[in-house]
Amino acid sequence: MSSLKKLIAGxxxxxxxxxxxxxxxxxxxIWIVLFLFISEREAREIxxxxxxxxxxxxxxxxxxxxxxxxxxxxxxxxxxxxxxxPGQILATKTVASMVLALESAVATxxxxxxxxxxxxxxxxxxxxxxxxxxxxxAIGFALSLRSRDFTSMLxxxxxxxxxxxxxxxxxxxxxxxxxxxxxxxxxxxxxxNHLITSAVSGNFKIGMTIAGCLYLxxxxxxxxxFAVYPRFKDNxxxx
Amino acid sequence: xxxxxxxxxKDLYFKYPTSxxxxxKGVSFDVHEGEIFGLLGPSxxxxxxxxxxxxxxxxxxxxxIEYFGKDxxxxxxxxxxxxxxGFEVPVHFSKLTALENxxxxxxxxxxxxxxxxxxxxxxxxxxxxxxxxxxSKGMKVRLNFVRAMLNKPRxxxxxxxxxxxxxxxxxxxxxxxxxxxxxxxxxFLSTHLMNDVEQLCDRIAFCVDGRLVEISTPRDLKLKYGKxxxxxxxxxxxxxxxxxxxxxxxxxxxxxxxxxxSGKVETIHSGETTMEEIFIIVxxxxxx
Numbered sequence: 001m002s003s004l005k006k007l008i009a010g011x012x013x014x015x016x017x018x019x020x021x022x023x024x025x026x027x028x029x030i031w032i033v034l035f036l037f038i039s040e041r042e043a044r045e046i047x048x049x050x051x052x053x054x055x056x057x058x059x060x061x062x063x064x065x066x067x068x069x070x071x072x073x074x075x076x077x078x079x080x081x082x083x084x085x086p087g088q089i090l091a092t093k094t095v096a097s098m099v100l101a102l103e104s105a106v107a108t109x110x111x112x113x114x115x116x117x118x119x120x121x122x123x124x125x126x127x128x129x130x131x132x133x134x135x136x137x138a139i140g141f142a143l144s145l146r147s148r149d150f151t152s153m154l155x156x157x158x159x160x161x162x163x164x165x166x167x168x169x170x171x172x173x174x175x176x177x178x179x180x181x182x183x184x185x186x187x188x189x190x191x192x193n194h195l196i197t198s199a200v201s202g203n204f205k206i207g208m209t210i211a212g213c214l215y216l217x218x219x220x221x222x223x224x225x226f227a228v229y230p231r232f233k234d235n236x237x238x239x
Numbered sequence: 240x241x242x243x244x245x246x247x248x249k250d251l252y253f254k255y256p257t258s259x260x261x262x263x264k265g266v267s268f269d270v271h272e273g274e275i276f277g278l279l280g281p282s283x284x285x286x287x288x289x290x291x292x293x294x295x296x297x298x299x300x301x302x303x304i305e306y307f308g309k310d311x312x313x314x315x316x317x318x319x320x321x322x323x324x325g326f327e328v329p330v331h332f333s334k335l336t337a338l339e340n341x342x343x344x345x346x347x348x349x350x351x352x353x354x355x356x357x358x359x360x361x362x363x364x365x366x367x368x369x370x371x372x373x374x375s376k377g378m379k380v381r382l383n384f385v386r387a388m389l390n391k392p393r394x395x396x397x398x399x400x401x402x403x404x405x406x407x408x409x410x411x412x413x414x415x416x417x418x419x420x421x422x423x424x425x426x427f428l429s430t431h432l433m434n435d436v437e438q439l440c441d442r443i444a445f446c447v448d449g450r451l452v453e454i455s456t457p458r459d460l461k462l463k464y465g466k467x468x469x470x471x472x473x474x475x476x477x478x479x480x481x482x483x484x485x486x487x488x489x490x491x492x493x494x495x496x497x498x499x500x501s502g503k504v505e506t507i508h509s510g511e512t513t514m515e516e517i518f519i520i521v522x523x524x525x526x527x
Contacts, residue, residue, distance in 0.1 A: 074328050081319055
């Protein structure tokens with residue numbers, strides 16, 4: 001088994017042992033219970049928002065918790081002195097974050113189907129969640145690596161959400177006019193929200209969908225290359 | 240017997256991106272294959288930075304470092320197949336058991352040591368299924384050492400390896416390090432514990448403010464910084480008195496010989512100094 005596969009296997013095992021996956025599942029269960037008490041139309045409307053919150057906020061939160069715990073335990077430094085590259089370690093943690101996002105999307109989709117019989121374009125949703133998951137893993141890392149501890153990371157996350165996530169939620173509830181959506185697409189949160197809503201509603205605006213995908217892919221690449229990777233190595237070396 | 244050079248460091252300089260001046264300022268030294276090389280110095284002197292450079296955690300250095308004749312910068316991650324690193328602080332997943340931790344880390348190496356034997360030797364095998372988070376500080380330190388030895392390293396880097404251990408367990412670890420050296424292993428030891436230095440190191444270097452101010456064997460340092468004298472304690476009129484005699488021509492020193500013949504001598508010590516005193520003289524910093 002290659003180093004990357006072993007790293008991923010170890011990371012997934014730790015997602016369970018550190019109760020990160022169970023916590024994520026518990027959140028989804030709350031959404032599922034919610035679906036039991038609302039109509040099909042309401043469920044179809046609210047589902048994209050729930051998946052979006054999991055991908056755009058919960059995954060950052062859980063990645064930050066995991067990062068600061070590992071920093072405290074010194075395990076990243078230990079992994080840096082074994083065969084394998086820092087890039088592989090980062091890739092592993094990104095995969096773990098994407099697994100959390102996908103787990104939430106799959107469970108929410110399954111609940112929608114079994115409770116309300118709602119189906120939609122699952123392939124598009126999984127593709128969009130994967131792309132958004134990678135971008136938000138990069139954002140999560142960038143915030144975690146710039147914070148001293150989990151508490152200060154929460155402060156940064158709040159600031160990020162205030163700037164990017166809340167406007168997107170306001171848009172979702174028609175508080176912000178639709179004509180401003182192109183402007184809102186600068187926000188990674190809204191790009192994610194737009195893509196997930198498109199997949200669940202089946203209402204694709206081709207230009208905006210392609211722009212959203214490209215934006216999130218480029219954002220993830222730029223953040224990983226210039227903001228995350230150099231700082232990750234530096235942080236690991238400093239301990 | 241001629242031995243190779245594990246690390247050859249020449250004119251090493253390093254500056255952290257956020258620092259104004261170099262942390263390492265023109266350091267040169269060799270670490271010979273099969274020796275225990277100790278790097279000593281007060282906090283902030285550059286010991287950890289030097290070690291991080293040698294284990295490739297820090298890369299933007301100036302100067303040259305050769306690892307068994309190869310440029311360290313040209314080594315890829317397979318370099319880590321050959322070295323073992325024992326950090327001062329615990330570096331394990333607290334929610335996994337000790338055995339799960341060791342299995343995870345050993346899975347990345349082509350060559351691995353007998354995990355059970357190592358853990359038995361340091362007294363952790365019977366606690367292998369206990370989560371590391373439930374371990375005491377001493378147990379975590381011992382597990383760190385096992386982690387460093389997992390891949391049968393050619394060069395072992397140890398940072399404060401016995402810090403936090405009781406004398407019995409410190410002895411076990413030191414015996415294992417000496418055995419490893421006797422089998423041809425090379426050790427780079429960074430510590431402020433002078434007991435470890437005296438008992439383990441073949442050569443030591445003192446690092447002060449990013450520079451190496453002294454490199455020698457413990458014996459030569461003791462001779463250099465010690466007094467060439469013999470100090471005698473003897474009983475006189477019911478009290479303890481002491482006298483010091485120069486080592487030169489001591490066999491002809493009538494006062495010294497007379498004291499020996501008097502039968503009043505209680506203790507005799509050569510004037511060699513302790514490593515702790517040498518540390519203070521060389522670095523100008525008191526050990527805490």
